[in-house]
Amino acid sequence: MPSLAEEICIGNLVSLQTLPDSFTWKLTTAYSDLPPSSATVEESIPVVDLSDPDVTTLLGNACKTWGAFQIANHGVPQDLLDDIESLSKTLFDMPAERKLEAASSDKGVSGYGEPRISPFFEKKMWSEGFTITDGSYHNHFLTLWPHDHTNYCGIIEAYKAEMEKLATRLLSCILGSLGVTVDDIEWAHMPENSESKVGFGAIRLNHYPVCPEPERAMGLAAHTDSTMLTILHQSNTGGLQVFREESGWVTVEPAPGTLEVNIGDLFHILSNGKIPSVVHRAKVNQTRSRISIAYLWGGPAGDVKIAPISKIVGPVGSSLFRPVTWKEYLQIKSEVFDKALDAIRTDNPSNSPSNVL
Ligand SMILES: O=C(O)CCC(=O)C(=O)O
Numbered sequence: 001m002p003s004l005a006e007e008i009c010i011g012n013l014v015s016l017q018t019l020p021d022s023f024t025w026k027l028t029t030a031y032s033d034l035p036p037s038s039a040t041v042e043e044s045i046p047v048v049d050l051s052d053p054d055v056t057t058l059l060g061n062a063c064k065t066w067g068a069f070q071i072a073n074h075g076v077p078q079d080l081l082d083d084i085e086s087l088s089k090t091l092f093d094m095p096a097e098r099k100l101e102a103a104s105s106d107k108g109v110s111g112y113g114e115p116r117i118s119p120f121f122e123k124k125m126w127s128e129g130f131t132i133t134d135g136s137y138h139n140h141f142l143t144l145w146p147h148d149h150t151n152y153c154g155i156i157e158a159y160k161a162e163m164e165k166l167a168t169r170l171l172s173c174i175l176g177s178l179g180v181t182v183d184d185i186e187w188a189h190m191p192e193n194s195e196s197k198v199g200f201g202a203i204r205l206n207h208y209p210v211c212p213e214p215e216r217a218m219g220l221a222a223h224t225d226s227t228m229l230t231i232l233h234q235s236n237t238g239g240l241q242v243f244r245e246e247s248g249w250v251t252v253e254p255a256p257g258t259l260e261v262n263i264g265d266l267f268h269i270l271s272n273g274k275i276p277s278v279v280h281r282a283k284v285n286q287t288r289s290r291i292s293i294a295y296l297w298g299g300p301a302g303d304v305k306i307a308p309i310s311k312i313v314g315p316v317g318s319s320l321f322r323p324v325t326w327k328e329y330l331q332i333k334s335e336v337f338d339k340a341l342d343a344i345r346t347d348n349p350s351n352s353p354s355n356v357l
């Protein structure tokens, strides 16, 4: 029986010359109908300059076409991006035993461990991560950095604050491109201290070590994010790919100074399907390791229901999705994964009340 460290610590495997069978991918269940890789596509997602006077139109087009884009002139200080990247490097460079002292417990997702989507796949992904969902990271950081954890906690707090500001700005621009405002979402303009306002989901630090056979491995399998939107900072090694029906898998090359944004499932619901939640994945590299930092901007807390915005649906249109709380949606996702949006569609005959016993 392998020890826990051997089980989850991908860092232990980097010296191998060949890929162990448990890490060798053939496409399995989820998104198996998508092609494994595309011909070399020269296409890429748009880079939108947030200081452009046409930013609303540009973001709107990018969202409708791709559900993903890169942003320049976003206002997040480069020092902070460098700091969180080097925090991540320092963390993942630690010996496996140290990292496992900060492992996520069975109950929570916060802490060090495998990608959260791994239960849906037979094969293991060539990556490790550290997830921050609540204050429990303070204790984990104290374990990892007994002497300077305050400094590292400060970087996380500053990063969270900058990302929240940016996410709020993106939300109102993208809504603007759909002809609505935040005021058209009942819960999104609640007072600052309101339980139900759109809120923090998680920060996920991802590490993709060098891999002996990158073509046969998978860093992070194809998925959509269960968020409003996700803001991703990637180190200067590429690996992120987004999927678009017309184009296949398209690599998002890191561009210095830009951040990448993915539309998540909740925005897809709010827009009544007008904006896709982008299917994406991360590939790995034979010579260079890669770090990415995902800020997963969540939904409203508590009993607040997410539903298509009525102004977008229009007086004679029909709502494509039934209202769900974010908690309920996450539960559905944890059960049916890539079929979660289908499971709440109002035009899906298998969701009609007569089929629900
Ligand atoms: O590492 C990446 O580029 C993708 C990360 C991602 O999709 C996630 O953390 O949800």
Ligand SMILES: [Fe+2]
Pocket: 223, 224, 225, 230, 280, 294
């Ligand atoms: Fe993701």
